[in-house]
Amino acid sequence: MLLLLLPLIFLCTCVISYALLRLWQWLNILPRLDRLSEQCWRRIPGQFRRRLGYLFDSEGRSPTVHRFVSSWTLVLVSSSVLAVMTGLGMLLLALVLLLLFQISRNQNRFARKQRQIKMELPDFCDLLAMMIAAGIPLIPAMSRVSEACQGGLLAAEVSRVNHQLRQGTPFSEALNRLADFYRLPLLSEWTGLLIQGHQQGSSLVTTLRFHSLQMRQQLLNEAEKKAQEAPVKLLFPLMTCFFPVNFLVILGPIVLQISEGGF
Secondary structure (H helix, E strand, C coil): CCHHHHHHHHHHHHHHHHHHHHHHHHHHHHHHHHHHHHHHHHHHHHHHHHHHHHHHCCCCCCCCHHHHHCCCCCHHHHHHHHHHHHHHHHHHHHHHHHHHHHHHHHHHHHHHHHHHHHHHHHHHHHHHHHHHHCCCCCHHHHHHHHHHCCCCHHHHHHHHHHHHHHHCCCCCHHHHHHHHHHHHHHHHHHHHHHHHHHHHHHHHHHHCCCCCCCCHHHHHHHHHHHHHHHHHHHHHHHHHHHHHHHHHHHHHHHHHHHHHCCC
8 A cells, every 4th residue: 555655645746846837937926026026126225235235245246136135035034934933943043044154155255355356456566567667558558467467366357357448348437347346445546546547648657666565565564463463362262262271281180189188
């Protein structure tokens, strides 16, 4: 009897799944949900929508970020209702932790890219000043430096800017997109210098070299600041992990000997 029941259950499951899939396709539910989520996304205030976009898509290059926000909102709301009805609070907690992990991973990945851009910017600025001092115009100099620095993140971004320029994008617009994407003060100042020099037609050699020195000095100051903060950050791990173990190793034998009646 069991051997006949199991294939029958499997067959019924396949038939029901196929029927639900055909019903889903016939009702055209997914495009309707997508349009509904996009309409709801547009009704959110601009500042709050921008912050949500940075949380779920730190790089800001996904045109469908509203799908992620709507999906997670729907999952959390339904999980909250289910947790209240059934008492499965651990399910809601697991989903919240998963959401926080996803957001943290996106933020950390984008922060690594920002740090890499900051580290590569002074050298790129020096090479660009060297090219301009050799008599090469600004845009071809940017192209040559990006080709010479293949493998770097900043070189890849400048190559993307050069591609936009070949497609007819204005110089200032392409560089402003790069600065708005990474949201770094050093990068914004650098793109501002390039835009100003390109519009005025002035030489950028001295300005770029001075700017690269300033950037290196700022990076050095940040490194010194982090080095000074290291002892303070190490104080809590030392007090909670390192010192108790040392005290246990040093005082443990003494306490045992005293408890036994002497040394």
